[in-house]
Amino acid sequence: ASSTILFYGTAGLAVGVLRAETFGWPDPHTTAGWTIGAGAEVGFAPNWSAKLEYLYIDLSTSQFGITGVSNGYSASVVRAGVNYHF
Secondary structure, eight states, X not given: OOOOEEEEEEEEEEEEEEOOXXXXXXXXXXXXXXXXXXXXXXXXXXXXXXXXXXXXXXXXXXXXXXXXXXXXXXXXXXXXXXXEOO
C-alpha cells in the first residue's frame, strides 16, 4: 500500500492578549497580527494520518493603556498530531 502525502501552506489572522501589571493594576491588551506556516500530512493506515506543521506568529506592536509602553510578541510554533478521518 502506498502512502498519501499532502504538503500545505497556511496564513491568516492572529489575535492574542498581552498582559502587564503596573503598580498592582492589571493592564491587559488585545492585539491582532498575522501568522504564516507550512506543513505536511501523511496517510499511514485507512482513515489515519499524521502531521507536522510549523507556524510563525507575529502580534503587532502597540501600547499598553496605563503606561503607554510599547509591546509586541512573536513566536515560532511546531505542532505534531495524529488524525482520524471519519
